Amino acid sequence: KNLSLSEEDFSAKVNLIFPDSSSQAEAQNLVKSLYGWDWPTYLAKVVKPLLLASALEKDCNEGAEAQRLKDQLLGIRQLVDEKISRFEEIAAKVNQDDSKSASGDLGWLKLGETAPEFELALLQLKSGELSQLVETRYGYHLIKLEEKMIDNNKQPIFHAKHIFLERPDFNQYLDEQIKKAKVISLIRI
8 A cells, every 4th residue: 555654754643642751751661561672662563553554544444445435425415415205215225224224213312422523413404404424433424304402401402314334344444455465475495
């Protein structure tokens, strides 16, 4: 994938994790007592691979498969815009979560029960309105707000439905990349 992490980027990310010398010194002592490693060894064996894996996961989430899913959902939105009654029918066919059997119906939701991006979209919708594409850590949603009410505690509650496509699975993505990889093993004889 030609992903790399320059020394400047690596140092900047380490400085974000350990912003001052006291937190870094405390971490160094902990690494020494837990692993018996010096600080550069820990950074090379643990932190750098984690940062590279994070970059690879970002590539997975922004790659061709993710774009295909977004485009598919935007196409579905056009169909629903033409005839809103198609929403439930489409949700029952394409949803990739438990709401598929309920034609996308999520029931009544309170704030704090869903992903922040999902809730932000709910707060901006009016009853009967359909959201634009909403991306959460779980995947891609088209949200339809059925009804909004205030409960006994004066908190908003939302009856919502969604059409949902799951984001590409990172482990599955890694498996596919491994299958595509050309691996050469050299054996010294």
